[in-house]
Amino acid sequence: MPPSADDLPLPLYTAAQVRDLDARLIAAGTPGFELMQRAAHAAWRALRQRWPDAGALSVLAGHGNNAGDGYLVAALAQRAGWQVEVLAVGDPAKLAGDAAQAHAEALRAGVPVRAWSECAALDGVLVDALLGTGLGGAVREPFAQAIRLMNASGRPILAIDIPSGLCADTGRELGVAVRADLTVTFIGLKLGLFSGVGPDRVGELRFDDLQADPGIVSGQPARAQRLTGAVLPHLAARPRCAHKGQFGHLLVIGGDRGFGGAALLSAQSALRAGAGLVSLATREEHVAASLARLPEVMVQAVASTYQLPDLAARADVLVVGPGLGQAAWGRSLLSVAAASAGAQVWDADALNLLAAGEVAAPDDLILTPHPGEAARLLGCSTAEVQADRAAAAQALAQKYAAVAVLKGAGTLVAAPDGRLVLCDRGHPAMAGAGLGDVLAGLVGALRAQGMVAFEAACLGVWLHARAGEALGAQGRGLAASDLIPRIRELLEAHSPCLA
Numbered sequence: 374m375p376p377s378a379d380d381l382p383l384p385l386y387t388a389a390q391v392r393d394l395d396a397r398l399i400a401a402g403t404p405g406f407e408l409m410q411r412a413a414h415a416a417w418r419a420l421r422q423r424w425p426d427a428g429a430l431s432v433l434a435g436h437g438n439n440a441g442d443g444y445l446v447a448a449l450a451q452r453a454g455w456q457v458e459v460l461a462v463g464d465p466a467k468l469a470g471d472a473a474q475a476h477a478e479a480l481r482a483g484v485p486v487r488a489w490s491e492c493a494a495l496d497g498v499l500v501d502a503l504l505g506t507g508l509g510g511a512v513r514e515p516f517a518q519a520i521r522l523m524n525a526s527g528r529p530i531l532a533i534d535i536p537s538g539l540c541a542d543t544g545r546e547l548g549v550a551v552r553a554d555l556t557v558t559f560i561g562l563k564l565g566l567f568s569g570v571g572p573d574r575v576g577e578l579r580f581d582d583l584q585a586d587p588g589i590v591s592g593q594p595a596r597a598q599r600l601t602g603a604v605l606p607h608l609a610a611r612p613r614c615a616h617k618g619q620f621g622h623l624l625v626i627g628g629d630r631g632f633g634g635a636a637l638l639s640a641q642s643a644l645r646a647g648a649g650l651v652s653l654a655t656r657e658e659h660v661a662a663s664l665a666r667l668p669e670v671m672v673q674a675v676a677s678t679y680q681l682p683d684l685a686a687r688a689d690v691l692v693v694g695p696g697l698g699q700a701a702w703g704r705s706l707l708s709v710a711a712a713s714a715g716a717q718v719w720d721a722d723a724l725n726l727l728a729a730g731e732v733a734a735p736d737d738l739i740l741t742p743h744p745g746e747a748a749r750l751l752g753c754s755t756a757e758v759q760a761d762r763a764a765a766a767q768a769l770a771q772k773y774a775a776v777a778v779l780k781g782a783g784t785l786v787a788a789p790d791g792r793l794v795l796c797d798r799g800h801p802a803m804a805g806a807g808l809g810d811v812l813a814g815l816v817g818a819l820r821a822q823g824m825v826a827f828e829a830a831c832l833g834v835w836l837h838a839r840a841g842e843a844l845g846a847q848g849r850g851l852a853a854s855d856l857i858p859r860i861r862e863l864l865e866a867h868s869p870c871l872a
């Protein structure tokens with residue numbers, strides 16, 4: 374599922390941060406035009422690898438440095454004997470600096486340059502060199518029209534640096550954005566390639582560092598980091614004399630009438646992820662079925678809050694919310710949880726009730742909202758959350774002084790101290806019921822086994838996404854419970870139980 378590769382760098386930058394990095398590389402002695410030439414070589418290499426027999430390309434060029442890269446790709450292709458043309462969108466007289474030099478180089482190579490409006494039909498591989506990291510605000514005409522034409526052409530599209538129209542900071546479509554088959558991005562990964570609608574616009578993603586000095590790159594602050602197996606924390610191996618009391622007692626609270634399965638899924642997930650003891654506080658009607666399905670779980674009928682404080686006090690970690698409902702039963706159980714000490718993971722209706730002001734967030738909390746729940750928690754619309762998912766995740770972490778897991782494609786984990794990671798793994802088959810319940814139980818189990826909140830959230834998100842990716846390859850109809858044995862295998866591969 375593009376874009377995703379473990380050999381890509383970890384930092385994710387905003388457009389301003391990448392511009393800063395460019396400026397620092399130039400100040401350190403690599404001329405901007407040299408960087409542009411390296412960018413063009415990288416794009417041309419990727420184009421020939423992907424479409425070796427195409428023989429023809431059309432570059433759609435704007436008038437910034439992104440266009441400069443495009444003019445130099447055209448020059449390289451022309452010199453290699455391909456049939457080439459540049460279609461200038463906007464006024465080439467506006468080209469300046471390195472981009473003007475690139476334009477002159479294309480003319481020297483014999484590349485025909487004409488106004489795009491004179492073009493009857495787009496031909497060959499299309500090279501999108503309209504707008505890069507310099508895009509600001511909604512795409513203006515005639516660029517928007519050129520993007521629509523490219524998308525409707527059915528031709529293969531290579532995007533230079535970022536698909537034109539995609540916001541490098543957020544992955545939001547600024548009006549309209551190119552749907553590329555291949556994107557070659559330079560110097561630093563932009564967060565927008567992985568967030569919002571980015572993964573649906575980028576196609577295959579390739580990265581080229583343009584031989585940037587690693588010393589300079591490592592000094593550049595980033596907006597977020599990608600989660601990969603290589604950087605994830607590990608659960609410690611267990612001593613041979615281990616006993617269940619060392620791996621935490623986790624209590625799932627949820628499962629109102631009609632929603633018993635959600636709490637059961639969380640309990641099953643927690644059990645299979647290695648929590649020492651798992652209890653489930655649920656409606657009396659669900660006890661028999663839960664015990665029949667999961668005899669390892671201590672299933673307690675809770676009719677009112679009378680019994681719950683004792684149960685909660687015996688647990689190290691509470692997972693609250695799956696199937697909780699928002700009626701009196703769920704509200705009263707949540708108020709007991711909110712007053713309990715210890716680590717907690719809140720999901721689903723626990724989040725809706727928190728958003729409604731029914732309870733205050735406890736001190737040691739991981740929140741796992743989907744975008745709709747996040748919107749309710751932040752008092753904004755779901756569209757606003759999705760428009761800048763990184764900002765929404767950080768706002769949640771700040772508002773509730775909690776680790777916030779903003780679910781959905783490109784799940785983000787934010788800590789109140791500003792740490793922010795993005796998981797670029799997963800699969801659209803994961804868009805289904807119960808997947809969140811499994812994640813909540815998993816994260817709770819990692820917490821119960823001694824991981825700190827941020828690490829438990831990161832490892833849980835990654836294992837869940839990898840398992841979903843593996844099973845999603847089989848197609849639609851992924852049942853949440855199918856994920857659980859796969860997560861167990863992945864956890865064992867990542868953090869073996871025995872040293």
Ligand SMILES: NC(=O)C1=CN([C@@H]2O[C@H](COP(=O)(O)OP(=O)(O)OC[C@H]3O[C@@H](n4cnc5c(N)ncnc54)[C@H](O)[C@@H]3O)[C@@H](O)[C@H]2O)[C@@H](O)CC1
Nearest residue numbers: 395405408409437438439504505506507509511512513534
């Ligand atoms: N030295 C460097 O800085 C390097 C830059 N590189 C390339 O340069 C790009 C960044 O170049 P620039 O900063 O010149 O910016 P861009 O080329 O991305 O875009 C700037 C141009 O877009 C226009 N524009 C901005 N917002 C618009 C909107 N909403 N609708 C229509 N037009 C709009 C501006 O008027 C300007 O002409 C990178 O994405 C990358 O492709 C690479 O060549 C590597 C080196």
Ligand SMILES: [K+]
Nearest residue numbers: 501504535537
């Ligand atoms: K572009």
